[in-house]
Amino acid sequence: MRIEILCTGDEILSGKTVNTNYSHMACRLQEAGLDVAWGTTVGDSRERLAAAFRLASQRADAVIVNGGLGPTVDDLSQEVAAEAAGVELVLDENWVRRIETFYSARGRVMPPNNVKQAMLPEGSEFIDNPIGTACGFAIYIGQARFFFTPGVPREIKLMLDQEIIPRLLKMSGTRAVVALKRFHSFGLGKSRVDDVLKPLEPELEQAGVKLGFQAHYPQLETKLLAKGYSQEEAAARLAPFAQAVRQYLGSYLLAEDTETLEGALLRALTAKGATLAVAECGTHGAVASRLAAHDSAGTVFARGTLGASSDSLARAVGCSVEGHAPPASRVAAIARAARTAAHTSLGLAVLMEPGDVPAEGWVHIAIAKEDDEPICRSACLLGAGEQIRAGGVELALDCVRRLSAGLSVADVIDFEKRPSTRPAAA
Amino acid sequence: MRIEILCTGDEILSGKTVNTNYSHMACRLQEAGLDVAWGTTVGDSRERLAAAFRLASQRADAVIVNGGLGPTVDDLSQEVAAEAAGVELVLDENWVRRIETFYSARGRVMPPNNVKQAMLPEGSEFIDNPIGTACGFAIYIGQARFFFTPGVPREIKLMLDQEIIPRLLKMSGTRAVVALKRFHSFGLGKSRVDDVLKPLEPELEQAGVKLGFQAHYPQLETKLLAKGYSQEEAAARLAPFAQAVRQYLGSYLLAEDTETLEGALLRALTAKGATLAVAECGTHGAVASRLAAHDSAGTVFARGTLGASSDSLARAVGCSVEGHAPPASRVAAIARAARTAAHTSLGLAVLMEPGDVPAEGWVHIAIAKEDDEPICRSACLLGAGEQIRAGGVELALDCVRRLSAGLSVADVIDFEKRPSTRPAAA
Numbered sequence: 001m002r003i004e005i006l007c008t009g010d011e012i013l014s015g016k017t018v019n020t021n022y023s024h025m026a027c028r029l030q031e032a033g034l035d036v037a038w039g040t041t042v043g044d045s046r047e048r049l050a051a052a053f054r055l056a057s058q059r060a061d062a063v064i065v066n067g068g069l070g071p072t073v074d075d076l077s078q079e080v081a082a083e084a085a086g087v088e089l090v091l092d093e094n095w096v097r098r099i100e101t102f103y104s105a106r107g108r109v110m111p112p113n114n115v116k117q118a119m120l121p122e123g124s125e126f127i128d129n130p131i132g133t134a135c136g137f138a139i140y141i142g143q144a145r146f147f148f149t150p151g152v153p154r155e156i157k158l159m160l161d162q163e164i165i166p167r168l169l170k171m172s173g174t175r176a177v178v179a180l181k182r183f184h185s186f187g188l189g190k191s192r193v194d195d196v197l198k199p200l201e202p203e204l205e206q207a208g209v210k211l212g213f214q215a216h217y218p219q220l221e222t223k224l225l226a227k228g229y230s231q232e233e234a235a236a237r238l239a240p241f242a243q244a245v246r247q248y249l250g251s252y253l254l255a256e257d258t259e260t261l262e263g264a265l266l267r268a269l270t271a272k273g274a275t276l277a278v279a280e281c282g283t284h285g286a287v288a289s290r291l292a293a294h295d296s297a298g299t300v301f302a303r304g305t306l307g308a309s310s311d312s313l314a315r316a317v318g319c320s321v322e323g324h325a326p327p328a329s330r331v332a333a334i335a336r337a338a339r340t341a342a343h344t345s346l347g348l349a350v351l352m353e354p355g356d357v358p359a360e361g362w363v364h365i366a367i368a369k370e371d372d373e374p375i376c377r378s379a380c381l382l383g384a385g386e387q388i389r390a391g392g393v394e395l396a397l398d399c400v401r402r403l404s405a406g407l408s409v410a411d412v413i414d415f416e417k418r419p420s421t422r423p424a425a426a
Numbered sequence: 427m428r429i430e431i432l433c434t435g436d437e438i439l440s441g442k443t444v445n446t447n448y449s450h451m452a453c454r455l456q457e458a459g460l461d462v463a464w465g466t467t468v469g470d471s472r473e474r475l476a477a478a479f480r481l482a483s484q485r486a487d488a489v490i491v492n493g494g495l496g497p498t499v500d501d502l503s504q505e506v507a508a509e510a511a512g513v514e515l516v517l518d519e520n521w522v523r524r525i526e527t528f529y530s531a532r533g534r535v536m537p538p539n540n541v542k543q544a545m546l547p548e549g550s551e552f553i554d555n556p557i558g559t560a561c562g563f564a565i566y567i568g569q570a571r572f573f574f575t576p577g578v579p580r581e582i583k584l585m586l587d588q589e590i591i592p593r594l595l596k597m598s599g600t601r602a603v604v605a606l607k608r609f610h611s612f613g614l615g616k617s618r619v620d621d622v623l624k625p626l627e628p629e630l631e632q633a634g635v636k637l638g639f640q641a642h643y644p645q646l647e648t649k650l651l652a653k654g655y656s657q658e659e660a661a662a663r664l665a666p667f668a669q670a671v672r673q674y675l676g677s678y679l680l681a682e683d684t685e686t687l688e689g690a691l692l693r694a695l696t697a698k699g700a701t702l703a704v705a706e707c708g709t710h711g712a713v714a715s716r717l718a719a720h721d722s723a724g725t726v727f728a729r730g731t732l733g734a735s736s737d738s739l740a741r742a743v744g745c746s747v748e749g750h751a752p753p754a755s756r757v758a759a760i761a762r763a764a765r766t767a768a769h770t771s772l773g774l775a776v777l778m779e780p781g782d783v784p785a786e787g788w789v790h791i792a793i794a795k796e797d798d799e800p801i802c803r804s805a806c807l808l809g810a811g812e813q814i815r816a817g818g819v820e821l822a823l824d825c826v827r828r829l830s831a832g833l834s835v836a837d838v839i840d841f842e843k844r845p846s847t848r849p850a851a852a
Contacts, residue, residue: 011640013462015452016647019445022467026441036439037474041448041465048463055481072620073627074638106808107844111621152641154810194498195537201499212500214437215578221442285715288732293710298734303742305731306714308724316729316768342742382532384580418533 001172003029004038004060006052008067008077009151013043021066021156032165033178033227044074053084057142062168064160067151069134071113077148082121084141089119092126092135099133127163129155136163145171179234181224181242184261185252186398187413190215193222196248200241207237217387218394218415219254219261251407254398261397262294268404269300269346276400277342278304279334281313282352286393303342310334310351317341327351327364332374335366345370350396352389355380360417363392365399367409375399377409379416391415427598429455430464430486430570432478434493434503435577439469447492447582458591459604459653470500479510483568488594490586493577495560497539503574508547510567515545518552518561525559553589555581562589571597605660607650607668610687611678612824613839616641619648622674626667633663643813644820644841645680645687677833680824687823688720694830695726695772702826703768704730705760707739708778712819729768736760736777743767753777753790758800761792771796776822778815781806786843789818791825791835801825803835805842817841 005025011017019041026036038060042052049068056063068077082089095118103110120126120137127136127147134150136159147164149156185193190213197211204211207226214221224241228234246253254261269276278288278301288304295301307313310330314321319337321330331349339347347368355361361381366374377399381391399409412418431451437443445467452462464486468478475494482489494503508515521544529536546552546563553562553573560576562585573590575582611619616639623637630637633652640647650667654660672679680687695702704714704727714730721727733739736756740747745763747756757775765773773794781787787807792800803825807817825835838844 007465010638013452013465014456015449015454015462016640017642018449023441023444026439028441030440036441037469039433039439039465039467041467043463071617072639111617113621113624114617154813191497191537191540195539198539212436213498214442216443284719285711285730285732289711289715292732292734295734298738302734302738303732304711305742306711306718306729308718308721308728312724312728316731387580 001034001062001168002037002060003034003168004040004056004063005036006040006042006056006063006065008042008044008049008052008065010043010074012067012151013041021151021153024153024157025064025066025160028160028165029168030178030180032169034165034168034172044068044076046076046080049076049080050084053080053141053146057084057144057146060144062171063141063144063146064164065146065148066156067149069117069136069148069150071111071116071133075116078116078119078121078137081124081137081139081141081146081148085121085124085139087122087124087139090122091115092118092120095120095126095135098135102133127159129159131155131158138167177228177231177234179226179228179231179238181235181238181245182257183222183242183245183249184254184256184259185220185222185249186218186254186261186394187252187411187415188220188249189414190220192414193220193248197222197245200244204241207241209237209241211241218391222249251402251411252413254401260294261394261401262290265397265401265404266291266295266300268401272404274300274346274404275302275342275344276300276346276348277302277338277344278348278350279307279313279317279338280304280350280396281307281310283350283389283393283396286389287348287350287396290393290397302344303338305338310353313349313351327353327362328366328376328378331364331366332368332376335368335374339368339370346400347374348396348400349374350392352392359383361385361388361392363388363395365396365409367399367403375403375409379413381416383415427460427488427594428463428486429460429594430466430482430489431462432466432468432482432489432491434468434470434475434478434491436469436500438493438577439467447577447579450579450583451490451492451586454586454591455594456604456606458595460591460594460598470494470502472502472506475502475506476510479506479567479572483510483570483572486570488597489567489570489572490590491572491574492582493575495543495562495574495576497537497542497559501542504542504545504547504563507550507563507565507567507572507574511547511550511565513548513550513565516548517541518544518546521546521552521561524561528559553585555585557581557584564593603654603657603660605652605654605657605664607661607664607671608683609648609668609671609675610680610682610685611646611648611675612644612680612687612820613678613837613841614646614675615840616646618840619646619674623648623671626670630667633667635663635667637667644817648675677828677837678839680827686720687820687827688716691823691827691830692717692721692726694827698830700726700772700830701728701768701770702726702772702774703728703764703770704774704776705733705739705743705764706730706776706822707733707736709776709815709819709822712815713774713776713822716819716823728770729764731764736779739775739777753779753788754792754802754804757790757792758794758802761794761800765794765796772826773800774822774826775800776818778818785809787811787814787818789814789821791822793825793829793835801829801835805839807842809841
């Protein structure tokens with residue numbers, strides 16, 4: 001079944017809004033074994049919308065139209081759908097009452113322009129939206145079944161899972177399922193991994209297994225994908241290749257499938273009964289933020305401190321390190337003080353500083369444990385400003401993961417400058 | 427001139443990577459007065475790529491193809507471009523040397539598969555990429571000029587500004603410029619703003635000014651857009667409407683054009699010589715993170731503390747408030763303690779807690795100043811989990827903005843539950 005996702009709206013076409021709805025929809029469809037063949041974006045223009053509907057009705061079997069169901073004048077999806085299907089718009093009385101209830105539950109009165117959201121093409125199939133005022137609907141345009149959905153992210157997410165995907169699976173009637181194996185690594189570049197896995201290509205092709213990469217800096221995702229008649233059969237074909245990928249990625253492998261770096265390290269620290277305090281500078285607070293987002297119960301992550309400078313950070317955690325001490329001593333002292341102040345079993349300190357030249361930046365990391373000397377790692381990272389920050393934050397979290405897994409924190413990464421191999425003259 | 431942006435790659439088509447390249451390109455083109463007519467996404471499939479090139483060559487004058495120039499087997503753009511244009515691929519010797527230099531400057535040797543990146547369609551125009559190993563190129567396919575660009579975000583950003591946009595402007599030969607006026611507000615829903623601005627519609631249409639909205643929760647962007655022969659002429663047509671929008675948004679107007687909420691409040695605090703310490707809980711550290719990202723010099727933002735719980739936060743800032751004290755007293759005491767501990771002129775505390783029912787959550791905000799009682803604001807926010815968090819963070823930053831601008835922090839927002847109008851039974 002050929003599926004097209006058609007995203008509408010000037011705010012998407014003009015790029016003012018990043019199209020996260022598209023990526024969410026495509027991912028969920030793929031997880032359900034449904035491949036997207038085309039993605040199209042058009043603006044709030046009657047003519048272009050009509051042309052896009054016409055084209056999609058010719059090349060696709062099912063089309064998900066996202067957006068344009070709002071109450072405002074620039075929301076055109078219902079009107080253009082009715083025209084393309086050659087029918088009139090009719091008022092859905094039930095939906096008007098639902099919108100009124102929606103407003104009154106919030107202590108408000110429905111604005112008159114919301115009535116527009118209950119005008120649906122005659123003969124279309126109503127698709128419920130339990131959490132918003134824009135309902136969905138389905139209608140044939142030519143031979144293709146069109147599913148109209150609202151642009152509000154949480155509404156389309158819910159409706160896609162509850163309403164759209166079940167209808168698509170029924171339509172497709174296919175028994176093909178997809179087994180997808182994902183490996184998340186940090187520290188190895190895409191070219192290098194691709195190069196090393198190249199010898200597997202003939203075997204992969206013979207087994208009908210697809211190898212793919214997604215560089216999502218600073219992480220790299222290596223993917224194996226197989227279609228089959230059952231999840232078990234497809235997964236069994238992947239298994240030997242999964243083992244080969246795992247072996248190659250080695251200590252650089254952070255997590256598999258839906259697990260994240262944060263998830264892996266928090267799980268390992270929870271198992272040890274460890275608690276962690278973070279002190280950071282130059283990171284925009286991203287180390288603590290990522291841990292807090294994955295540890296809502298606060299089992300491991302206890303406290304984060306973000307300083308505008310390393311001096312201000314040192315003062316904040318009650319550390320009296322010299323401002324002119326070398327970065328490695330400073331970061332170690334801050335990690336120790338952060339641990340002591342928070343009464344945690346571990347203290348992680350991260351200092352980021354500009355490098356000597358543009359497109360370089362230093363990260364200094366220390367992890368303090370009870371009794372022992374802090375474990376330190378420093379790296380000169382290569383890249384643009386935001387890349388360096390992202391790389392430093394990732395390296396800091398990765399050092400905690402490595403420590404908790406009994407791995408060395410010293411393994412060199414592809415994104416750092418290696419002094420020993422640096423040419424004498426550039 | 428009709429422009430199409432054609433994004434390629436399984437990782438974009440399948441939604442694994444959010445297509446931020448598209449939004450960046452479309453935004454920059456619009457700012458240059460160039461409108462995008464179509465956005466298309468296709469995967470790494472020869473057949474689909476060829477079909478997409480064919481379609482784009484028929485309906486567009488200029489096509490920007492993004493992605494597929496990498497060194498790996500699934501990067502097909504050059505090959506399919508050559509086929510579509512009916513020419514061979516030839517090696518660009520200069521570019522091979524540039525790739526080799528690129529690697530050696532990093533103390534490495536070029537992997538052999540990178541040679542593929544220097545194979546360009548015969549007769550195509552070379553487009554420089556000063557920071558990566560994938561060069562761009564331009565070639566006619568049918569009547570449309572195709573510009574091929576790499577998928578790495580920082581590379582396409584640079585090449586778009588330096589190489590692609592100048593070529594497109596030359597091609598378009600139009601003198602039309604676009605004046606765009608943007609208003610960023612927080613607290614008023616899109617329906618409400620649209621409703622109130624409706625009376626302006628006839629006048630807007632007569633003046634050739636387009637009114638648009640972009641709900642980017644929790645902020646709303648209201649936009650006025652006019653085309654003209656000069657920036658001055660177009661801007662002059664916008665001006666009276668800009669004044670009307672400004673008046674309606676009133677105290678809810680955060681910033682205009684490229685200014686942000688953070689930028690506005692940091693500018694106001696800098697002018698007063700104020701410094702700020704933040705203490706937060708339940709926010710994932712987003713308040714401090716947003717301020718730190720906009721205040722790299724640390725002029726205003728001194729320190730942020732993120733606690734896993736409000737008790738742990740209170741301890742971290744040295745505050746001995748009772749765990750069972752009402753939230754408003756707790757947050758006030760934490761704001762005072764955060765200010766004292768950091769020796770700043772202001773202390774901002776933000777506590778977020780779940781509400782009584784799902785899809786509700788409380789935010790408690792306090793801003794401590796020298797001598798005075800802290801200024802407090804509490805709200806029960808409506809929405810899903812992440813929405814509530816985003817709304818609470820926005821409200822906290824907005825309270826600081828309101829305070830620094832001499833506005834009341836008490837103005838009710840559309841996203842909060844109003845106890846007085848809540849029905850007795852749901």
